[in-house]
Every structure is written in C-alpha cells, then in structure tokens.
Amino acid sequence: MKIEFLGTGAGLPTKQRNVSSLALDLTAEIGSVWLFDCGEGTQHQILRTTIKPRRIDKIFITHLHGDHINGLVGLLSSRSFQNGESLVQIYGPSGIKTYVNCHLSLTGTKLAYPIQFIEVEDQSYYETKHFTITVKELEHGLASFGYRISEKAKPGQLQVDKLLAQGIKPGPIYQQIKENEQTQLPDGRLLTRADFLGAAKPGKEICVLGDTRHPHKFAGFVSDCDLLIHEATFSHLDVAHAHQFYHSTATEVALLAKQANVKQLILTHISARYQGDQINKLADEAQAIFANTLIAEDLLQVDLTNH
Amino acid sequence: MKIEFLGTGAGLPTKQRNVSSLALDLTAEIGSVWLFDCGEGTQHQILRTTIKPRRIDKIFITHLHGDHINGLVGLLSSRSFQNGESLVQIYGPSGIKTYVNCHLSLTGTKLAYPIQFIEVEDQSYYETKHFTITVKELEHGLASFGYRISEKAKPGQLQVDKLLAQGIKPGPIYQQIKENEQTQLPDGRLLTRADFLGAAKPGKEICVLGDTRHPHKFAGFVSDCDLLIHEATFSHLDVAHAHQFYHSTATEVALLAKQANVKQLILTHISARYQGDQINKLADEAQAIFANTLIAEDLLQVDLTNH
Secondary structure, eight states: OEEEEEEOBSSSOOSSOOSSEEEEEEHHHHSEEEEEOOOTTHHHHHTTSSOOGGGEEEEEOOOOOHHHHTTHHHHHHHHHHTTOOSOEEEEESTTHHHHHHHHHHHTTOOOSSOEEEEEOOTTOEEEOSSEEEEEEEOOSSSOOEEEEEEEOOBOOOBOHHHHHHTTOOSSHHHHHHHHSSEEEOTTSOEEEGGGGBOOOBOOOEEEEEOSOSOGGGGHHHHTTOSEEEEEOOBOGGGHHHHHHTTOOBHHHHHHHHHHTTOSEEEEEOBOTTOOTHHHHHHHHHHHTTOSSEEEOOTTOEEEOTTO | OEEEEEEOBSSSOOSSOOSSEEEEEEHHHHSEEEEEOOOTTHHHHHTTSSOOGGGEEEEEOOBOOHHHHTTHHHHHHHHHHTTOOSOEEEEESTTHHHHHHHHHHHTTOOOSSOEEEEEOOTTOEEEOSSEEEEEEEOOSSSOBEEEEEEEOOBOOOBOHHHHHHTTOOSSHHHHHHHHSSEEEOTTSOEEEGGGGBOOOBOOOEEEEEOSOSOGGGGHHHHTTOSEEEEEOOBOGGGHHHHHHTTOOBHHHHHHHHHHTTOSEEEEEOBOTTOOTHHHHHHHHHHHTTOSSEEEOOTTOEEEOTTO
C-alpha cells in the first residue's frame, strides 16, 4: 500500500506542481489503484510513474472544481486505449455523472468498459471485501467531500508453537485451521481457531480530504487515522484570505492533526505563491504544532506497508 | 508572425508529444495569439513558452474529439487568473458552445471575461482588420474543419526617389502622402498616393487542417499557401488503417502539398507508434514527394516573418 502524489498545487498548474490528484496504490494488496481527484494533466503525470491506468478501478472526486476534475475524461478515454476493460467506479458529488456524460457524448468518446457513478452525500458509507469507505461533507462553498478509507483488520498469525505443543505437525491442516472457525482433526479433536491465532492486525486508515475551510470541524471524522492528507493552500499569515476563499492554512490543519491524534499528516494543494524557502517555512509552521508533517510534492511516494 | 507547436501527437499524450495544439503568434503584428485546438495539457505546454495566455483572443477548434479540446476549459479558466480580461472568440463545430458551457457551469467556473462562440460551417468566412479566415469541412467521421488564415496585403513602400524628383523633401508630408489616397501640397499640387507607392506586399497565407482522410480533396482550399499544417497520423505503409480511422498518411499529404503548390508543409498529429528513427522515415516518405516538408515536434517554432 502506497500513496503517490500526482499533483500537489492549487488552482493553476505550475512547472513545479500540477493540479490535484493522488493515487492510493493497492496493487500489492488487491491489484487495484484508487485515484483521488483528477486535475488536468493527471494522465501526463501517470506517464512519469509505474501506475498502470487499467488498474485504476475506483476514482474518488472530492468536488467539482476544474483543478480537481479537468483531467478525468482524458484519463478515462486514454485508459480505454491502454487495455482498460474492467469497470471503473467513480465516487463524487451530485453532478459528476452529468459532467462526465456531457463530455463523453459531445466529444463522441466511446469507452471500452462500463462506468458506475456513485454520487456521495455526507455520511455515505460503502464496503468492499477489504475496505470500508466513509464520506464526510466539508465546507468549501460548493459540495466538497472527504473520504476515509479503512482497511479491514487482517487475521492474526497462526501460533505454530501452540499447535506443535498439541502434537499437530505442519501440513495442509494448518491452512484449514486458519481458514475455518473450527476444524476437526483426524483423531477426532475439535480445534477452535481463535485459540491458535495471534492478535488480529488492524488495517490502515487513510483520510483524504477535499478543499475546505475550518478543518477543526472534521476532527471526529479523521480521528486516530494513520495518515491524513489535507489541503493547506495557505500559510496562517494569509488566514483571512484562506477563510474568504474556503481554504485551510498549514497551522489550522496541524492543529486538526494534533487534536484528532492522527499518526502522520501530509499537506498538499499548496498555492503557487509559496516557492523555494517559503515551502520550508510552511513546513516549519505546521511542524511546530504537529511534528510528523510533510509537505507533498509531485511524484512523492509514501509507502504505508510498514508504516 | 510565428507558429509554435504545443502538441504534435495523436490520440494519447506521450512523454515526447502532447495532444494537439498550436499557436499562431501574432504578438508582433497585432498583439494577439491565436490558438488552434487545445488538447489536455495545452496550458502546461504554454508554461514552457513565452506565450502570454491573456494575449490569446481567438481559439479555432478543428473538431470535438477529446485530444483536440480537453484542455480548453482549463486554459480558459487559468487565463482568468492570469489577468486575462479581454474577449475570447472561440470558432468551432456546432456543439462547442454546449461543451464549454456545460463544463463551466458544472464546475462552477466564472470567467473574468466574455466568450463569443462562432459555430462554423463549410465555407464560413470571417474578416478582421488584418486577416480573413476561410473554413472548409473535411472528412473525419464527425464534423472536422480546416482554417485558412490570410493576412491582408500590406501597402507598398513610399518611393522616396520619385518624391525627391518632384522636389518634395522628407518631413511629416511623407506620412500624409502614405496615409491618404490624395494629398494637396502647400504649393497647391494634388498628389495621388498610388503614383508614389511601390507594389503592395502580399500577406502570409497559412492553412491549418483538422483530422481528415482523403486530403487530396482539399487541394483547392489550400492552394498556393505559404504554409500548410496538416495531420499525418500514419505512414503510407499503414494506409488502410489510416482510411479506416479517417486519418491521412505522410505520402497523401505530401501529394496534396505538391498538387496544391504550397510553399512549405509541416506534418503533425503523429501516431505514438512512430518513434526515433521511424520519424525520420516518415519525413523521408513525405520529402521524396514534397521536399520542403518538416515533421513537427513539441515546442518547435517556425518564424514566418521573413519566410
């Protein structure tokens, strides 16, 4: 499980930062890549990574501003030419279906695969075999959402010592014991799995929030997550400007991370007004409050496997 | 007057070639830049040039396929943040207005300037102070157009020798003679401008054609132009494929250039199947028929001022 940042700028692309997109690469876990937002040029950024577009099977759109979605139809279209044949599910605010379909029909684009649109609301909840997805409405002037992706707990390891102590030797029986609640041995004994498993391993919890102001309001939603990815368009020196345009400051988000007891914070969606040393100052501003903070940059990869 | 190629690939962006767009830079002549097509990432390519988005005041869309227009709304939106306040005229096939407006309204984008949509048809004709614009419908499975941009002739130079021979000495009177059909001298003589001007200087003629098959059909439209910019998605080795997908081959376009007596040919919209030495072979294929042929590449500039 890793995160790859494809665009970490705000509003306009610059030479340093493309507009918003990031990939949650679950190739190792379930063979999938999940995308969060898809600003213009996202498919171009993907060319600079090892991500295979055909593996993208869920796309989560936080809100319908152009710098978060103007690359969506191009990506869907190119995926069709790159052997993408499997269903893509697009989660997003009401309007996302009209946006994509209007675009596809006017450009005469036919995709080689089906799309399922899932228009989300505050507190929407979805479940897959390995994950749950919870949605929270934010505060951005138009509908903007955060997504909490929770990996389900993995069963503990089989405690081989205990099995050997009972005279049960390694073999296919171990797999049976692991996979079933109870297993009858050839000698008639009935084993209960729970007695031979170590503690379940909790899954990772990742929160990706769209553009918003007043991030402190979402402490409950992001509480105790392993990784919070949040916009910090501005420094707190520009807090009035941030509020006026429904954005957050690095200070506000660091306070949220601290209050919500998250393990790591990555700030993204950085205004082009901050360059070079000002980025270090933005990091200092947040780290003074919440030490485990990073400022994202384009193509930054964060491996969460052994996080 | 110069041409700058912003995207010279076909269908999908690659690391070498972005999808279609080119700029006709008229900054020196009339302070404007005119754009032809606007594939995804065009605004990113503009960041690598000296083009100022606020100077783009006409955009000509050849057809509504995504690789020719998916960057349009992003560019319009960014222009708004980059001090673009003047009218933009968008010429394109029927549907271009719905496409842009659907996009702007669903993304909640408000521009700081007005847009005028001009939906073109076969043989549409427009005139500005310095140029005429003629439109030709091509053959691409959906409505696709070519644009012929004709600079109006510039008046000839004042023939100073003739004026001196008449005893008229240099001074503000020269400007008057140049600007008016007739000028009365202080001594009462009436001069007719035509008698003192050299030959008018013909303007440049540039043809930019959208995707099409059977380019020979458009020889009349492009005849005798200074520069023909035409797609050559495929080599003639793939001619059946080209016809099937409504595209042209390098050979076909070189034959058109020869037949139509154009001065220079630039081929663009090159399929990603041709890389490295295959590009040289594509050039050889065309140059064997029409010597003054170039294969465009991204960010290629062609100065037409002293062409």
